[in-house]
Amino acid sequence: MSKSIFVRVGLALIVLSLAGFGGWMFSLPSATAAKEAPPVPQEETAAMLTALKPAVRERPLVAIIGINDATETTDYLMPTGILRRADVADVVMLATGPGPVQLYPALNVEPDATIAQFDAALPDGADYVIVPAMSRDDDPAALAWLKSQAEKGARIIGICAGAKVVGAAGLLDDKRATTHWYYLVEMLKRSPTIEYVPDRRMVSDGSVTTTTGITASMPMMLTLIEAIAGRAKAEAVANDLGLAKWNARHASGAFKLTRPFATTVLANRMAFWNREEFGIRLEPGMDEVSLALVADAWSRTYRSSAATFAVAPDAVETRNGIRVIPDQSGRNWPEDRQVPTFSDRKPAEALDRALEAITARYGKSTTSVVAMQLEYPRQETVR
Incomplete structure (x- = not known):
């Protein structure tokens, strides 16, 4: 990538x-x-909320991973900002190595910890791992850490082209998924057993959720907040963000x-x-x-x-x-x-x-x- x-x-x-x-x-x-986004059946929405409900901690732990040399700006920062303003989970920004995370196409930030420091402090792992788009899909440290977190029971959320990273870790094999429109063909070529789901901004299959392009992280985080803390809390955060509505509707065409x-x-x-x-x-x-x-x-x-x-x-x-x-x-x-x-x-x-x-x-x-x-x-x- x-x-x-x-x-x-x-x-x-x-x-x-x-x-x-x-x-x-x-x-x-x-x-x-020129196509209107089709409606999403209520049972599909309910199934996604059920799949995203926390399984272990009463107050979940969310880890957002980035690689130091180039992680997508909004994919990395928007989930952090939205979840922290909701105050329904503990949220940590991680990097694969020491030092700042250079975001792309803009901004440079200090992460909270490295993945090694996180593992040492929290050997049981996170409840949720959010995976932004990265400058490459084959970073060995990122892929190994994702696999280990999945094995420990973390729910994995691939934001935008972060779905390609999740796929490269083998976590999307034989699953339904989506990603940014520009990278769809590449993702399916590299992970041919993925079943692409059109006309959805977010797709859940088992313990893995993926989204379409960059701005989809906003409805995705609101959906996660609803799964953790209920509809009223999600609506309050949505109002704070300036959103009247949010859901999985999407016109892929x-x-x-x-x-x-x-x-x-x-x-x-x-x-x-x-x-x-x-x-x-x-x-x-x-x-x-x-x-x-x-x-x-x-x-x-x-x-x-x-x-x-x-x-x-x-x-x-x-x-x-x-x-x-x-x-x-x-x-x-x-x-x-x-x-x-x-x-x-x-x-x-x-x-x-x-x-x-x-x-x-x-x-x-x-x-x-x-x-x-x-x-x-x-x-x-x-x-």
């Missing part, structure tokens, strides 16, 4: 264009299927590689002289979910990237205890090159505002590219 869709798609399209395969682009569909997507990525990538870097000011107590979503979105335009800055080089602690290391310190960022995280808005609204700002700067086609990478169903009333 490459660093991210951001790099992988862009480079692939440039290579194809320079190699004279421009006709390939015209073979792509001109639009995604709305997410695929299209001609407009490919041409926009190629045009933005080729215009390297117009690339911009925007600064995000780190403030103690800021909302980490909004921070992750905004930084992720601005770093997926193929025209811009997001970096963080603070007065001092020390890590800045967010609302729910995530320690973010600033990319730059000791100087202010130019005002015209700063982007807000919309501290006066709820996280779901902050993402919408960021996408509106991207549209104003780069146009609707670039915003569509960002939303497609995030697998964000902007046209649906249910996020």
Whole structure:
């Protein structure tokens, strides 16, 4: 697996264009299927909640694993921020090795512990292990640890392309699953016994759950909260996030590689002289979910990237205890090159505002590219 869709798609399209395969682009569909997400039967929802209920501890322990050199930003931070604000479980952010976790496409954070430290302190393992997308699927330490946690009885939740990591660990063999639209073919090629389930943002089979693209971690965490602490608690957290509803509904046909997507990525990538870097000011107590979503979105335009800055080089602690290391310190960022995280808005609204700002700067086609990478169903009333 490459660093991210951001790099992988862009480079692939440039290579194809320079190699004279421009006709390939015209073979792509001109639009995604205009399809409404089908309803999810109530019994299917109930079965997922049952599968996700904690089996051992009254207050569950959730471990979120990342590799140090590149773990997907929102996959790693959003589950942590949402579960900690719910306060229904103990949540630890882990890394395969010592030192910070460089997230992709933006942000750098200090984990709570390494997997070795976690194992030494908690030999019985976690109740839940959340697996984000990573820069590669074959990290030996990550795969061995996932297998050991599964053997100890942990429920495994693969977020986005983290499903490929779960599959590489052999934990999806002969199971029903989903993943980010761009990596679906690759996942099924590497793990051919997986039964792909379309039109679902999350799929549970036994002790393993997988989701579609990046923004699916929000309804996934709300579903987990409901399984642990009940519907009322999940609704309270959803309101805090700015979500009126959440469920497993998903229109898979709305997410695929299209001609407009490919041409926009190629045009933005080729215009390297117009690339911009925007600064995000780190403030103690800021909302980490909004921070992750905004930084992720601005770093997926193929025209811009997001970096963080603070007065001092020390890590800045967010609302729910995530320690973010600033990319730059000791100087202010130019005002015209700063982007807000919309501290006066709820996280779901902050993402919408960021996408509106991207549209104003780069146009609707670039915003569509960002939303497609995030697998964000902007046209649906249910996020």
